Amino acid sequence: MRALVVKFGGSILEGGYSFLGAADIVLDLMEQECAPIVVISAMKGITDKLRSVMEGTEGHLRQVFDLHREVASDLNLPKEAMREISDLLNELSRTVWAVRMLKEATPRVRDYVLSFGERLSALLMSHVLTSRGVRSTWMTGGDAGVITTRDFGEARPITRRTYPRIRRKIRPLLLEGVVPVITGFLGMTPEGDITTLGRGGSDLSATLIASALNASEVRFYTDVEGVLTANPEIVPNARTINRLSLEEAMELSYLGAKRFHPSTFEPLIRSGVPARIISFHNPKGSSTLVKGTCDCQDKVKAVLAVSDLALVEVRGTTMVGRIGTAAEIASLARDSGVNICAISQPVSETVIDVVVRKDCSKRFSNLVERRLKSKKVVSSVKVKEDLSAVVVVGCGLRSPHNFQKVLRLLKHMNVYLISRGGERVSLTLLVDSDRAVELVRRIHDEVVVDGPA
Numbered sequence: 340m341r342a343l344v345v346k347f348g349g350s351i352l353e354g355g356y357s358f359l360g361a362a363d364i365v366l367d368l369m370e371q372e373c374a375p376i377v378v379i380s381a382m383k384g385i386t387d388k389l390r391s392v393m394e395g396t397e398g399h400l401r402q403v404f405d406l407h408r409e410v411a412s413d414l415n416l417p418k419e420a421m422r423e424i425s426d427l428l429n430e431l432s433r434t435v436w437a438v439r440m441l442k443e444a445t446p447r448v449r450d451y452v453l454s455f456g457e458r459l460s461a462l463l464m465s466h467v468l469t470s471r472g473v474r475s476t477w478m479t480g481g482d483a484g485v486i487t488t489r490d491f492g493e494a495r496p497i498t499r500r501t502y503p504r505i506r507r508k509i510r511p512l513l514l515e516g517v518v519p520v521i522t523g524f525l526g527m528t529p530e531g532d533i534t535t536l537g538r539g540g541s542d543l544s545a546t547l548i549a550s551a552l553n554a555s556e557v558r559f560y561t562d563v564e565g566v567l568t569a570n571p572e573i574v575p576n577a578r579t580i581n582r583l584s585l586e587e588a589m590e591l592s593y594l595g596a597k598r599f600h601p602s603t604f605e606p607l608i609r610s611g612v613p614a615r616i617i618s619f620h621n622p623k624g625s626s627t628l629v630k631g632t633c634d635c636q637d638k639v640k641a642v643l644a645v646s647d648l649a650l651v652e653v654r655g656t657t658m659v660g661r662i663g664t665a666a667e668i669a670s671l672a673r674d675s676g677v678n679i680c681a682i683s684q685p686v687s688e689t690v691i692d693v694v695v696r697k698d699c700s701k702r703f704s705n706l707v708e709r710r711l712k713s714k715k716v717v718s719s720v721k722v723k724e725d726l727s728a729v730v731v732v733g734c735g736l737r738s739p740h741n742f743q744k745v746l747r748l749l750k751h752m753n754v755y756l757i758s759r760g761g762e763r764v765s766l767t768l769l770v771d772s773d774r775a776v777e778l779v780r781r782i783h784d785e786v787v788v789d790g791p792a
């Protein structure tokens with residue numbers, strides 16, 4: 340019996356028919372003698388709606404109610420299922436009522452409210468399977484054994500506690516022929532409070548569960564045909580990448596069309612469980628296998644552009660040899676709530692270049708100017724807008740030959756910053772936005788060469 344984790348993402352869960360499609364996939368796997376374990380996200384847009392409900396947006400709670408009731412009735416679920424759904428919805432509405440009365444939602448309460456999205460999906464999925472004659476039971480990630488830290492909103496799984504619990508809970512079900520449907524995104528503190536794993540966290544739930552069970556594969560069913568070599572809107576001949584190493588997948592996880600939780604592939608490094616990214620709408624079509632580490636045969640696999648960036652250039656000879664300047668700049672980014680997308684400094688130490696999103700560059704540069712210029716630590720802070728990062732990914736970039744091939748394409752182009760990713764499997768080039776598309780196309784045509792297997 341091959342245990343196989345199948346993860347259905349929120350982007351594909353739009354209505355009753357999506358749950359039926361997911362059930363078809365599960366049934367198909369069972370016919371192939373697999374023991375599927377389903378990990379499921381909240382329906383499309385629901386997590387955002389629940390977030391805004393807590394921020395006081397009127398009407399969104401109603402929409403959450405209506406959507407799930409409508410799906411349940413479209414699916415013709417039995418009375419018992421309808422009652423369970425009503426129970427969950429009533430509990431959600433009581434919690435939201437309490438939040439509104441108290442005019443405050445602590446991080447613990449926020450996670451509790453968010454958990455309803457995944458719980459409703461799992462409940463629906465499990466009942467759909469039951470109505471198709473499959474023995475099934477649903478549970479939260481925490482009940483399945485995912486134990487996390489108390490960092491509500493960004494909780495981290497405690498692997499050493501999680502793995503044995505998942506095995507104890509899930510293995511007996513598989514042996515009895517029961518299909519477990521587990522909420523992604525959710526964990527539980529050792530004290531029993533529900534936590535969430537951060538945006539897109541159900542991807543991480545799937546790889547954790549697959550690793551704990553030493554599954555034969557973890558499959559991500561999503562709305563794209565695997566990972567593509569480039570954005571097809573820019574590069575019409577972009578195609579599905581057959582295989583990515585774990586290092587490559589980690590470099591791409593946050594940037595591609597299907598965004599993964601940044602830690603998704605980490606559990607797979609140790610467990611060695613392969614992952615596959617498959618189209619939900621065309622499961623027999625092309626897909627991407629994520630497996631193993633880089634080897635010398637590897638190629639340059641993908642190129643993409645991240646737009647709307649700005650470069651904040653902090654200069655001053657007083658920075659040279661002064662310990663702590665970079666740390667001060669980074670803490671000012673933190674204080675102004677700005678994420679640093681890329682950063683660089685030459686050994687002369689006369690400048691620190693910080694790349695941030697365009698819409699927050701002024702906020703950040705003003706703060707650096709106010710704090711560090713007045714202290715005479717820096718002499719100027721300049722902002723250059725309308726920049727894009729062209730990111731090239733592939734183990735093949737480790738070869739000087741491929742690396743130089745990319746650099747040669749930069750002739751006649753202003754490059755504001757160059758940075759290499761982990762294990763040298765990615766290369767970031769900051770260029771003027773109006774040149775980015777052309778550069779992506781040229782790199783795709785001349786360097787990205789992953790052909791069919």
Ligand code: ASP
Nearest residue numbers: 380386524538539540541
């Ligand atoms: N529903 C959660 C989110 O939208 C988790 C997930 O979809 O992975 O972030």
Ligand code: MG
Nearest residue numbers: 348349380539
């Ligand atoms: Mg998602």
